[in-house]
Structure formats: C-alpha cells, structure tokens
Amino acid sequence: MTEAFDLEFNNINPEHKEVDGIEILVQMAKQGKIDPWNIDIIDVTDKYLTHLFQSKAQNLRLTGRTLLFASILLKLKSNILEGVELSDFEPQVEEPDLEFDDDTLDYDSEYIPTNNVVSIDEVLQRRTSVRLNRNRVVTLRDLIRQLEFYEMLDKKQSLRNAHERAKRRVKNYSNLSPEDIINLAHDEYIEKGVQRLRANLEEILNRQDKIELNELTLLGMDKISAYISLLFLTAESNYDLVQDEFYSDLYVIKREEVSDTDKIIAANVLQDSVDTVVNMVDNLAEGQNGTVEIKD
Amino acid sequence: MEQLKSRIEAVLFTTAKVLHIKDIAEILEEEPDKVEEALLELIMDYSSRDGALEIDDEDGYILQVKEEHMDIVEKLCPVELKPPVLKTLTVIALKEPIRQSYLKELRSNAYEHVQELLDKGLISRTKDKNGRSFNIRTTPKFAEYFKLKGDLRSLMKSDINKLLATSTTED
Amino acid sequence: MEQLKSRIEAVLFTTAKVLHIKDIAEILEEEPDKVEEALLELIMDYSSRDGALEIDDEDGYILQVKEEHMDIVEKLCPVELKPPVLKTLTVIALKEPIRQSYLKELRSNAYEHVQELLDKGLISRTKDKNGRSFNIRTTPKFAEYFKLKGDLRSLMKSDINKLLATSTTED
Numbered sequence: 001m002t003e004a005f006d007l008e009f010n011n012i013n014p015e016h017k018e019v020d021g022i023e024i025l026v027q028m029a030k031q032g033k034i035d036p037w038n039i040d041i042i043d044v045t046d047k048y049l050t051h052l053f054q055s056k057a058q059n060l061r062l063t064g065r066t067l068l069f070a071s072i073l074l075k076l077k078s079n080i081l082e083g084v085e086l087s088d089f090e091p092q093v094e095e096p097d098l099e100f101d102d103d104t105l106d107y108d109s110e111y112i113p114t115n116n117v118v119s120i121d122e123v124l125q126r127r128t129s130v131r132l133n134r135n136r137v138v139t140l141r142d143l144i145r146q147l148e149f150y151e152m153l154d155k156k157q158s159l160r161n162a163h164e165r166a167k168r169r170v171k172n173y174s175n176l177s178p179e180d181i182i183n184l185a186h187d188e189y190i191e192k193g194v195q196r197l198r199a200n201l202e203e204i205l206n207r208q209d210k211i212e213l214n215e216l217t218l219l220g221m222d223k224i225s226a227y228i229s230l231l232f233l234t235a236e237s238n239y240d241l242v243q244d245e246f247y248s249d250l251y252v253i254k255r256e257e258v259s260d261t262d263k264i265i266a267a268n269v270l271q272d273s274v275d276t277v278v279n280m281v282d283n284l285a286e287g288q289n290g291t292v293e294i295k296d
Numbered sequence: 297m298e299q300l301k302s303r304i305e306a307v308l309f310t311t312a313k314v315l316h317i318k319d320i321a322e323i324l325e326e327e328p329d330k331v332e333e334a335l336l337e338l339i340m341d342y343s344s345r346d347g348a349l350e351i352d353d354e355d356g357y358i359l360q361v362k363e364e365h366m367d368i369v370e371k372l373c374p375v376e377l378k379p380p381v382l383k384t385l386t387v388i389a390l391k392e393p394i395r396q397s398y399l400k401e402l403r404s405n406a407y408e409h410v411q412e413l414l415d416k417g418l419i420s421r422t423k424d425k426n427g428r429s430f431n432i433r434t435t436p437k438f439a440e441y442f443k444l445k446g447d448l449r450s451l452m453k454s455d456i457n458k459l460l461a462t463s464t465t466e467d
Numbered sequence: 468m469e470q471l472k473s474r475i476e477a478v479l480f481t482t483a484k485v486l487h488i489k490d491i492a493e494i495l496e497e498e499p500d501k502v503e504e505a506l507l508e509l510i511m512d513y514s515s516r517d518g519a520l521e522i523d524d525e526d527g528y529i530l531q532v533k534e535e536h537m538d539i540v541e542k543l544c545p546v547e548l549k550p551p552v553l554k555t556l557t558v559i560a561l562k563e564p565i566r567q568s569y570l571k572e573l574r575s576n577a578y579e580h581v582q583e584l585l586d587k588g589l590i591s592r593t594k595d596k597n598g599r600s601f602n603i604r605t606t607p608k609f610a611e612y613f614k615l616k617g618d619l620r621s622l623m624k625s626d627i628n629k630l631l632a633t634s635t636t637e638d
Contacts, residue, residue: 124386125445129352129360130373131312131483298517305519306536310543323542345516346469348476365477371494372481 193221193229201239201252210242210251300326300334301341305359313440314356355443375416375441384409388419389434389444396421396430471497471505472512476530485527548587555580559590560605567592567601 200219204211216226230252233239238255307323308315317335321328339351348365352358361369377385384403388394400406410432413419418438421430478494479486488506492499510522519536523529532540548556555574559565571577581603584590589609592601 124382124389124442126366126370126375127358127360127441127443128363128366128369129312129358130369130441131481302517302519302533303536303539306532306539307543309520309532310540323539341518346473347512348473349480361477361480362473365474368474368477368494369481372478 193225194232196221197226197229197233198237201233205239205252205254210253213250213252216252297334297337300324300330301338304331304335304338308351308357308359312359313436314358314443316356320357373441375418377412377416380405381409381412385413385418385434385438385442388413388432389438389442392433393431394433395424396432399432468505468508471495471501472509475502475506475509479522479528479530483530485529487527491528548583551576552580552583556584556589556605556609559584559603560609563604564602565604566595567603570603 196219197216201211213227213230214223216230217223219226221229227250230239230241234241240253240255241250242253243250303324304320307320317328317332320326320335321331324331335351335357339353339357342349342351348361349359350362352360380403384399384406387399387402391398396406396410399410403409410419410421414421416437417435418441419432420435421432423429424431474495475491478491488499488503491497491506492502495502506522506528510524510528513520513522519532520530521533523531551574555570555577558570558573562569567577567581570581574580581590581592585592588606590603591606592603594600595602
C-alpha cells in the first residue's frame with residue numbers, strides 16, 4: 001500500500017493538484033491498490049503533506065483540500081461500513097477521464113441501491129473453493145495400493161480358474177471308460193487320431209487361418225485324443241499349436257516362416273503341453289484309485 | 297451418523313464444486329434424507345470450529361475457504377481480469393448462452409474480451425445452428441473460480457434487464 | 468496463533484499439494500519457526516477431530532482425505548491408467564533410466580505400454596549412445612502426476628521392490 005501511494009503521489013503534476021487528489025484515491029481504491037476497508041488515514045495524510053512541502057507548492061487551498069480529502073476518505077469508509085456502495089459515492093467526485101472503462105452501458109449511473117439487489121460489478125463473486133492441483137495427485141501409497149489390489153484380484157481369478165479347471169477335468173475323465181483309458185496310451189489309438197487329423201487339417205486350414213482345439217472334436221475324436229494326436233502331428237509336420245496366454249483357447253495353425261520368437265512360443269507351448277499331459281496322466285492315475293468310476 | 301458425516305466431508309473435499317443433496321446421496325449410495333441430516337450437522341461442526349474452512353450452503357453445498365482468507369486464495373490462484381473484461385464476463389454469465397453478435401452490441405471491445413476470456417478458459421464459443429454467429433457460454437473452470445451472487449432473480453428482472461433492454465436495438 | 472493456524476489451513480486447502488514449512492512461511496510472509504509451531508497445533512487439531520481429513524506430515528505437509536475414505540477419492544478421481552500400464556510405469560520409475568530392451572524382458576506388452584505412456588507425456592524415450600536401443604525415463608509431468616513421496620532409493624530397497632519382483636515374474 002505504501003509503495004502504491006508513493007508511486008501515485010510522485011505522478012502528481014503540481015500544477016493540477018487542485019483536481020487530482022481525491023480522484024487518485026478513489027481510483028486506487030477501485031483498482032484495488034488500497035483497501036477501502038482498511039485505510040490508514042493518518043499515513044495517507046502525512047504522506048500527502050510531506051509531498052506538498054517537497055514540491056514547494058505551498059498553497060493554503062491545497063493544504064485545506066488535503067484535510068478535506070482525508071475527511072472524505074473517512075466518510076467513504078464509514079459509508080461503506082454502513083452498506084452504501086462505493087459507486088454511489090462517485091457522482092459527488094469530479095470524474096476524471098476513465099480511459100480504462102470502455103463501457104457502453106453505464107450500469108453504475110443507473111444503479112439504485114436496494115437491500116436485496118447487488119450491482120452488476122458485484123454479481124460475480126470470486127470463489128474461495130478453488131484448488132490448485134485439482135487433478136488427482138497419486139501418491140506412491142496409491143500406487144502400491146493399486147498394485148496390491150490388482151494382484152489380489154489376479155490371484156482370486158487364477159484360483160477360481162484353477163478350481164473350475166479341476167472340476168471340469170474330473171467331469172471329463174469320469175466319462176471315460178477303462179477301455180478308453182487303456183487305449184489312450186496305445187500307439188495305434190494315437191496313430192488313428194493323427195491320421196484322421198492329417199486328413200482333415202489341411203483342408204480346414206486352407207479355408208481358415210486357425211482352428212480351436214475344441215472344434216476338432218467335431219471330427220469325432222475326444223478332446224484328449226485330439227490333443228495328443230496334435231502334439232505328434234506338430235512334431236512331424238508343419239502345424240503349430242498357439243495359445244495367447246496360459247489356459248486360454250488353444251489353436252492349431254499352419255506353420256509359416258519360423259522366427260526366433262515363434263520358436264520360443266512354440267517351445268513354451270510344447271513345454272506347457274508336456275506339463276499338461278503329465279498332469280493328465282497324474283490325474284488319471286489318481287482317478288483310477290478315487291474319483292473315476294471304473295465299469296466292470 | 298459420524299461415519300456418514302465423514303464420508304460427506306470426503307466427497308465435498310474431493311469434488312471441490314457445488315453439489316446438491318441428491319448428488320452426494322448418489323455418490324455415497326445413501327438416502328437423501330440421511331445425507332441432508334448429516335450434512336447439516338457437518339455444516340454446524342464447521343461453523344463452530346474456528347478454522348479457515350466453511351461449507352457454503354447457498355444454492356448447493358461446497359467446501360471453501362472463509363471470506364476473510366480470500367487474499368490467500370487470490371494470491372495462490374489469481375484471476376487477473378481488468379474491470380471491463382470482468383464486466384463482459386458478468387454479462388455472459390447472466391445471459392448465457394449469449395450470441396457473440398449480441399454481446400458486441402452490449403459491450404464495446406467485446407471481441408478482445410472474448411479472446412482473453414477464451415484464452416483463460418473461462419468461456420467457450422461454439423458456432424450456432426445456422427453457422428452465422430457464435431454462441432458463448434461459461435465453462436466449468438468459470439464455475440470453479442466464480443459464482444453468481446445475491447438475489448439474482450430480482451436483479452435479472454429489474455435493473456440488469458432494463459439496462460440491457462435500453463441499450464440494445466434488437467436481439 | 469489461532470489466526471496463523473487458520474491461514475496455514477487456507478494455504479494447505481488451496482494449494483492441495485505437498486508443501487514445506489518454508490513454502491508456507493513464504494506465502495504467508497511469516498517466520499518459519501512460527502509457522503512450524505502453528506502447523507503442529509493444526510495437525511493435532513485435525514487428528515483429534517473425527518473428520519475425513521488429515522494433514523499428512525510425511526516429507527512435507529498436505530491436507531488430504533484419510534486412508535479409510537480412499538474409495539470415495541478413487542470413485543470421484545480415478546487414476547486413468549490400466550493396471551498393466553501402471554505396472555510398467557512403476558518399473559520405469561524405479562529403474563530409470565531403463566533400456567527399452569530390458570523393459571521388454573521385464574514386462575510383456577511393454578511396447579504398447581511405452582507408446583501409451585509416451586502419448587500421455589509421462590515418459591520420454593531417447594536413443595542410447597550406440598544407437599542400438601532406447602533409454603526410457605520419466606518426465607516432469609510424471610512427477611506432477613504421481614507425487615512420489617519420500618526417498619525413492621530407500622523405497623527401492625523395501626516394499627515396492629519386493630512387490631515388483633513378484634508382480635513382474637507373474638505376467
């Protein structure tokens with residue numbers, strides 16, 4: 001506030017002092033350079049007097065005006081405290097050219113103060129609820145929490161999947177007759193499957209890019225024999241088994257140019273397949289003692 | 297009840313905008329009546345406490361800094377608009393959506409003001425249906441920084457409307 | 468003192484980010500010692516009150532919603548990255564600068580994730596000296612988006628690293 005005053009006072013042209021004083025103050029209040037609710041009248045008056053002495057424009061009329069300005073300020077302040085608008089006070093002051101105000105509408109001049117209505121200058125009220133950084137600030141704790149949460153989900157999901165797979169397995173095997181089980185491991189049985197697949201796959205894969213393992217049961221083979229036959233077939237000819245992720249659908253495709261990554265994928269699938277077969281055999285062995293009912 | 301109060305407080309703090317009972321009830325999946333009751337208690341808690349924050353309940357509920365600390369808000373989130381631009385913004389806020397051509401009749405230098413307000417993200421401008429003029433309205437950012445104050449309905453009906461009516465020849 | 472406490476509260480509310488004593492002292496033009504004293508009292512006020520908010524004082528001060536209401540924050544301001552992408556980003560943040568080839572070994576679909584993170588401006592990618600691979604690191608925007616609190620190096624040694632070790636091998 002003090003700086004603002006110094007600046008304004010220094011800008012005063014002594015020749016025109018008679019008309020300048022109060023306008024400057026009102027102007028400054030309007031521009032928010034001084035707080036009309038909290039003006040230090042003594043400070044303002046002292047400064048003004050000092051300035052008058054310095055400028056050597058010692059003029060009784062000016063000194064008198066200074067005191068007048070101070071009392072007008074005081075009146076302004078008390079008026080404001082009473083609830084009368086600053087704008088109501090303006091017409092009593094000689095208006096300088098307010099170049100910054102380009103209003104085609106002079107709301108203020110037609111404004112009649114009432115208790116319930118505000119002036120257009122006051123329609124917009126600054127909110128105090130504004131916050132910087134409104135975007136979610138994610139802390140490391142959030143990050144960890146999120147990771148933990150999704151990991152928990154993952155685990156639950158894979159547990160459930162494993163459970164369901166186990167149930168399905170038991171169900172499938174329970175449909176097998178002992179003969180089927182014995183035949184499963186029999187070379188001829190596998191050879192028959194391989195032949196059947198070889199005869200059909202070529203034709204199928206000419207029509208489409210890939211076929212899902214389950215669809216092969218349409219050829220009249222059960223899923224396990226189809227699978228085992230496929231493993232043999234991929235080893236001896238140009239078919240591949242692919243799977244986007246573990247436990248998802250397994251597809252048969254025609255092998256094309258083999259890149260390194262494909263080899264890795266194939267190796268993974270093969271490993272997975274071997275594991276699956278081992279598991280199956282384990283389960284079957286278990287089943288023969290327990291869950292699988294063997295017919296006489 | 298204490299628990300619900302806390303959850304309402306969390307909602308107000310996080311959204312940082314004016315919410316109505318039904319908004320809060322929806323977010324928290326609670327009965328509006330229960331929300332209202334707890335909210336009123338929360339408002340009382342805030343007002344009995346001697347802190348910097350309060351819940352404003354004028355036309356919706358919002359958690360905000362008390363008027364007396366406005367200087368801090370202004371310092372940290374300044375909106376630097378000169379008085380004439382602010383007036384143009386006021387006219388837009390009162391009349392939105394307002395056609396740019398109409399605004400130009402009401403306010404000299406409207407075009408520059410509109411540019412500045414667009415740059416600051418306080419208003420948005422879209423072509424109207426016939427493609428002949430632009431429609432201007434305030435943005436969510438505006439709502440974040442400003443609110444319309446006081447008895448607006450009587451204001452709209454009386455002074456402003458008269459003022460706007462006398463100053464325009466056509467709409 | 469009460470007045471200073473209120474003003475500190477207003478600053479914390481308005482900035483909504485981690486501040487240090489000296490930041491607050493600067494904004495309020497007060498002595499850091501006085502600010503610290505008042506801030507400690509304010510923290511105690513908050514913790515004694517049964518509300519939704521707290522002042523976190525771990526490595527700077529921030530006014531935030533308590534842990535127990537995080538579900539509300541999550542609902543109203545969800546983090547916009549899918550979990551696998553978030554994981555990849557976490558790996559980058561902890562290992563930066565990291566070679567793209569190495570990242571690919573650690574994370575499946577790393578390439579797509581890197582693209583998305585580049586698009587979002589959260590990471591930057593530069594050719595390494597031999598021009599054979601890319602080096603990836605996080606950007607200032609990342610730091611803004613994820614206010615990683617505390618000393619990252621110490622974190623690397625503790626929880627997060629363990630967590631990642633288990634999660635990266637899984638997928």
